[in-house]
Amino acid sequence: MELQYWIWIAVGLSFSLYIFIAIRSRASSTGEFYVAGKGVPPIANGMATAADWMSAASFISMAGIISFNGYDGSVFLMGWTGGYVLLALLLAPYLRKFGKFTVPDFIGDRYYSNVARAVAVFCALIVSFTYIAGQMRGVGVVFSRYLEVDINTGVFIGMLIVLFYAVLGGMKGITYTQVAQYCVLIFAFMLPAIFISLMVTGNVVPQIGFGAAGSDGVFLLDKLDGLHRELGFHEYTTGKKSTLDVFFITAALMVGTAGLPHVIVRFFTVKKVSDARKSAGWALLFIAILYTTAPAVAVFSRTNLIETVSNQPYKTLPEWFGKWEATGLISYDDKNNDGRVQYVADPATNELNVDADIMVLANPEIANLPNWVIAIMAAGALAAALSTAAGLLLVISSSVSHDLIKKIIKPDVSEKGELVAARLSAVGAVMLAAYFGINPPGFVAATVALAFGLAAASFFPAIVMGIFSKKMNKEGAVAGMVIGVLLMLFYMTKFKFGWFGGGTEKDWWFGISPEGFGSFAMMVNFLIAVVVSKFTPAPDQNIQELIENIRNPNDE
Amino acid sequence: MNKNDTYWKTNLKYLVILLSIWFSVSFGFGILLADTLNQFHLGGFKLGFWFAQQGAIYVFVILIFVYIYLMNRLDQKFKNDK
Numbered sequence: 001m002e003l004q005y006w007i008w009i010a011v012g013l014s015f016s017l018y019i020f021i022a023i024r025s026r027a028s029s030t031g032e033f034y035v036a037g038k039g040v041p042p043i044a045n046g047m048a049t050a051a052d053w054m055s056a057a058s059f060i061s062m063a064g065i066i067s068f069n070g071y072d073g074s075v076f077l078m079g080w081t082g083g084y085v086l087l088a089l090l091l092a093p094y095l096r097k098f099g100k101f102t103v104p105d106f107i108g109d110r111y112y113s114n115v116a117r118a119v120a121v122f123c124a125l126i127v128s129f130t131y132i133a134g135q136m137r138g139v140g141v142v143f144s145r146y147l148e149v150d151i152n153t154g155v156f157i158g159m160l161i162v163l164f165y166a167v168l169g170g171m172k173g174i175t176y177t178q179v180a181q182y183c184v185l186i187f188a189f190m191l192p193a194i195f196i197s198l199m200v201t202g203n204v205v206p207q208i209g210f211g212a213a214g215s216d217g218v219f220l221l222d223k224l225d226g227l228h229r230e231l232g233f234h235e236y237t238t239g240k241k242s243t244l245d246v247f248f249i250t251a252a253l254m255v256g257t258a259g260l261p262h263v264i265v266r267f268f269t270v271k272k273v274s275d276a277r278k279s280a281g282w283a284l285l286f287i288a289i290l291y292t293t294a295p296a297v298a299v300f301s302r303t304n305l306i307e308t309v310s311n312q313p314y315k316t317l318p319e320w321f322g323k324w325e326a327t328g329l330i331s332y333d334d335k336n337n338d339g340r341v342q343y344v345a346d347p348a349t350n351e352l353n354v355d356a357d358i359m360v361l362a363n364p365e366i367a368n369l370p371n372w373v374i375a376i377m378a379a380g381a382l383a384a385a386l387s388t389a390a391g392l393l394l395v396i397s398s399s400v401s402h403d404l405i406k407k408i409i410k411p412d413v414s415e416k417g418e419l420v421a422a423r424l425s426a427v428g429a430v431m432l433a434a435y436f437g438i439n440p441p442g443f444v445a446a447t448v449a450l451a452f453g454l455a456a457a458s459f460f461p462a463i464v465m466g467i468f469s470k471k472m473n474k475e476g477a478v479a480g481m482v483i484g485v486l487l488m489l490f491y492m493t494k495f496k497f498g499w500f501g502g503g504t505e506k507d508w509w510f511g512i513s514p515e516g517f518g519s520f521a522m523m524v525n526f527l528i529a530v531v532v533s534k535f536t537p538a539p540d541q542n543i544q545e546l547i548e549n550i551r552n553p554n555d556e
Numbered sequence: 557m558n559k560n561d562t563y564w565k566t567n568l569k570y571l572v573i574l575l576s577i578w579f580s581v582s583f584g585f586g587i588l589l590a591d592t593l594n595q596f597h598l599g600g601f602k603l604g605f606w607f608a609q610q611g612a613i614y615v616f617v618i619l620i621f622v623y624i625y626l627m628n629r630l631d632q633k634f635k636n637d638k
Contacts, residue, residue: 074608211600219600281620
């Protein structure tokens with residue numbers, strides 16, 4: 001059967017499933033809209049969290065980025081999984097015990113201050129918007145690549161679907177669609193990975209396969225290191241970045257993960273404290289399946305790419321090469337007119353440019369898998385983008401309707417009124433996200449790193465100290481958050497956009513890249529908060545009791 | 557010392573132990589000591605590289621499940637003592 005038909009079937013079926021689930025799980029109260037009525041079983045919440053977390057970038061781009069950066073790609077692997085240990089041990093159980101709806105709820109109540117609440121809302125909105133624009137764009141890109149429609153049409157279709165189930169079902173609808181989306185995306189990612197592992201190493205488990213030897217008896221990684229040296233690339237298994245920078249970037253991604261509001265809020269949806277811990281365990285297990293496979297895929301496709309194209313006559317290259325060349329993701333320029341592909345590190349003689357996304361997208365074709373596998377890949381990529389977009393959307397709408405309207409602007413709003421406001425702000429947020437998806441601001445790529453840095457520099461210290469220190473007061477927390485965020489914004493805009501005089505790699509403070517600076521800003525946040533709290537009054541007795549209460553896992 | 561304090565102290569002890577392991581496998585073995593560990597091999601993997609791209613993630617998953625087990629046991633004991 002034609003590939004296009006298969007893709008329409010896979011995408012159509014998966015979308016119908018999401019809509020069906022949404023209709024079955026409509027939200028009828030604010031509790032259901034914000035936190036799914038606090039009745040989600042831990043395994044389901046683990047899957048929902050995994051889908052919420054793994055975005056279009058994790059699904060499509062990550063393996064490719066690792067493939068081109070080798071060891072340096074480890075920052076994403078450790079950074080985006082290690083954060084769950086922090087979440088499970090330091091945040092999730094206590095925030096669940098606290099038992100309200102949002103992250104600004106906790107900050108505002110714990111620091112007995114609407115200023116703190118407003119700062120938290122501001123951070124939550126910035127982080128979520130920078131993220132969601134990328135997701136809507138991702139939906140558009142997947143549509144345009146697989147279904148040959150215009151990117152904007154793709155964004156529009158994606159927007160309608162998310163709008164439908166997020167507005168109707170709120171957190172309750174989102175949770176159960178995310179469970180379905182996890183199943184779709186993990187199946188779509190693993191199937192080609194397993195086949196390619198079999199093809200290259202004869203081992204069915206990719207995680208083991210990439211440490212094994214190929215048919216020639218040479219360990220795959222040794223072979224790849226050798227190929228890299230031969231062509232002038234940096235050795236695959238060792239790093240090019242400085243150890244200090246790798247350290248800081250990994251830390252920023254870990255702490256940022258633990259501070260992302262759309263991830264944290266998922267732990268508000270379970271029944272009890274012990275379920276919050278269990279959900280974090282399940283979530284990381286489900287995430288780890290993809291995250292331990294991605295580096296294997298990276299090695300297989302890197303080796304495969306080099307062996308297939310390097311120094312081969314252009315005319316004899318396989319069919320997939322020409323197909324992806326047509327999309328502009330691969331480009332070949334025969335600089336020395338010998339009709340062969342010179343793929344080398346030196347830009348002066350290199351003739352081949354490959355987009356990182358190819359490494360996952362072209363996998364099924366490289367492994368000669370049937371068309372229906374490609375169709376499932378398309379559905380999987382869409383599932384990854386939509387699930388993350390929906391989770392972010394909910395954070396945005398609850399920040400507006402709950403934290404701003406109910407808690408700050410108009411506290412006497414009825415529950416019905418708040419629910420209407422929640423739905424309206426979800427609609428507004430989708431439209432704004434779609435606008436950014438269609439007219440992507442040039443800074444989207446740069447701001448994803450900014451989102452992690454901001455989350456690390458703002459929320460994480462305030463929440464952790466709110467739980468683990470009884471002395472931390474509103475003056476300290478607010479000063480820490482404000483200075484942490486401003487410092488992060490300053491550094492990012494200086495080195496990414498050239499504001500404040502700009503600067504190059506040589507001007508980085510202590511050699512820390514903007515991607516890793518979130519760790520530094522976080523430390524500054526902690527330090528300022530502690531110092532300021534020493535010179536200002538300690539929190540009241542009732543706050544001390546609140547802290548005692550969230551530390552105690554029992555329900556009463 | 558009252559029971560809430562004992563519970564909290566035990567919890568903090570678990571956190572310190574588990575987070576030390578968390579730090580060692582990722583920032584330690586995967587980053588700071590990666591070059592040294594790369595002299596050793598685990599099958600076709602250099603050991604430092606393996607920790608950075610595989611091992612650390614497995615340990616993270618195990619750490620959370622160990623924490624779940626420890627805390628459930630502690631919660632149970634805490635409840636019985638009441």
